[in-house]
Amino acid sequence: MSAFRCQICGRRKHLRKDGTVVHHCVGGPRCPGSGHPPIEHDDARLISYAAEIERAYRKAYAAVRVLEERRANFIDPALIIRRGLFAGQALRIGRRLQRHRDWPERYRRSIARQMDRHGYAWAEPPPDYLVERIEQNGRGHM
Numbered sequence: 001m002s003a004f005r006c007q008i009c010g011r012r013k014h015l016r017k018d019g020t021v022v023h024h025c026v027g028g029p030r031c032p033g034s035g036h037p038p039i040e041h042d043d044a045r046l047i048s049y050a051a052e053i054e055r056a057y058r059k060a061y062a063a064v065r066v067l068e069e070r071r072a073n074f075i076d077p078a079l080i081i082r083r084g085l086f087a088g089q090a091l092r093i094g095r096r097l098q099r100h101r102d103w104p105e106r107y108r109r110s111i112a113r114q115m116d117r118h119g120y121a122w123a124e125p126p127p128d129y130l131v132e133r134i135e136q137n138g139r140g141h142m
């Protein structure tokens, strides 16, 4: 079992010799995180992919919206399905990015809550790569 996770789907995957995640598929199509460094090394792909999906969703939304405003007699169901698909993906990837970003904040909150309730905390220590990033960014100490 590999110790590295894909940036987009979060599954544990082996790395190639050049340090990128191997090709893998999720639910049919190729995972957009394959061929990029794992989340432990870099989160650039996650950020760029979130923006990409958001753009694709806006475009699909606008396309359907234009047809609706023109009161078109026929709107291709594929367009509507596409809009829904992108909406779901945008939501999921947005949440993933959000969780990745506010991780230290949530961890601190959960420790504080446990200390409040029980007087001690048993949460697992955070993964090393996240601790390193917090230190690099210089925001907050635990």
Ligand SMILES: [Zn+2]
Binding pocket: 006, 007, 008, 009, 010, 011, 024, 026, 031, 032, 033, 034
């Ligand atoms: Zn993946």
